[in-house]
Amino acid sequence: MRWFGFGFNAFGQIYDHDKLSKSEKIGTDEDVKVSSPLELTTGTDCCSKSVRIKASWSRRASLHLGGESCLCLAGFGAVTSTESSGALIKHSRGCTDVYISESYLTLAFPDRVEAWDLQKEEKTPSWSEEIRSQSETSGPPLSLPLVSGGYIAMKPPLYRSLSPHLKAKSLALSAAHAILLTASGAVFTWGLGSHGQLGHGGLTSEEEPRVVEALWGMSMTSVAAGGWHSVCISDGGDLYVWGWNESGQLGLPSRGLRKALQQQESGTPVLLLNYRDFSNTE
Structure with missing residues (x-):
């Protein structure tokens, strides 16, 4: 490889x-x-x-x-x-x-x-x-x-x-927050939440793993953590991103799309694109 x-x-x-x-x-x-x-x-x-x-x-x-x-x-x-x-x-x-x-x-x-x-x-x-x-x-x-x-x-x-009830499949860590994927495809986050990186709709921190409710009901296959942002991919190949976007690290314009920015600032996961369609993206 x-x-x-x-x-x-x-x-x-x-x-x-x-x-x-x-x-x-x-x-x-x-x-x-x-x-x-x-x-x-x-x-x-x-x-x-x-x-x-x-x-x-x-x-x-x-x-x-x-x-x-x-x-x-x-x-x-x-x-x-x-x-x-x-x-x-x-x-x-x-x-x-x-x-x-x-x-x-x-x-x-x-x-x-x-x-x-x-x-x-x-x-x-x-x-x-x-x-x-x-x-x-x-x-x-x-x-x-x-x-x-x-x-x-x-x-x-x-x-x-970690609680055995979480049945952790994979875990991604940043310097200050964590994002966990369970065997059932659910996503949990905890740690520092000052930039919306936890995806719970606010900027507060969490001491214990808390499910990302915006993704509930959608099975995820992988997760990743940046400095102040988080990423996950669904079974269908959809890429979800949330958190800090000052330098465009979410793959979205850092200014311009007002609706997307409002969602990012509130710490809510945003559907970016289907990663299986990269070959068709200009």
């Missing part, structure tokens, strides 16, 4: 500034911002061709799966903290999933989950927990940041419990 990156690149999380040829540098600010999709280089000693990419604001983790899997880090701290990054890569041998934030790197293994502090040169993880194998549990396998009984947060306490 080929991966491409674009956007903020001040820390080299998309490409190494020094290794990019002059002909590939289009503008003077190209080191800071990649305006067009650029294929990611995931060079490693691993022979695996199956790569899973996870990213935070300033870092990128490339997990090479198959055989004895391994992890490569790019971005902030990956070069200046060589010893620390090397230790993390060494301890990643055999992991099956990865999740990275600005402070912690979480690794999932067949028998355990570990969280490493990226700010420290640790020889042992900051947090770890044994997990049961898939043959001992019911339901589909969980992907990070979900773990058995809860999820791994971006800051301590790293482990947060």
Whole structure:
């Protein structure tokens, strides 16, 4: 699988500034911002061709799966903290999933989950927990940041419990809010709500998961979280967005469509388009 990156690149999380040829540098600010999709280089000693990419604001983790899997880090701290990054890569041998934030790197293994502090040169993880194998549990396998009984947060306490009644299928985290998809296709959000990112029709925060009533009755298949906005896709391929849109991050004009803006400001999910129709969009 080929991966491409674009956007903020001040820390080299998309490409190494020094290794990019002059002909590939289009503008003077190209080191800071990649305006067009650029294929990611995931060079490693691993022979695996199956790569899973996870990213935070300033870092990128490339997990090479198959055989004895391994992890490569790019971005902030990956070069200046060589010893620390090397230790993390060494301890990643055999992991099956990865999740990275600005402070912690979480690794999932067949028998355990570990969280490493990226700010420290640790020889042992900051947090770890044994997990049961898939043959001992019911339901589909969980992907990070979900773990058995809860999820791994971006800051301590790293482990947060979730009610088993939610039957979580996937979870997306931003720095201050969370969006959860259940096995039945319902969407729950909680955390900071100051920019309408929770989708509850207001700007208040929520301490516990609360269902997004505007989406009730429509089955969703995936969710994602931005800094102050949220996204989900329905079974039928409809893309719903809500939250902060100052820079047009919702894919809608930041000014002009009064009705859409009113819905965004109230924190109500807006149907953007059917993502299966991208090929027909000019």
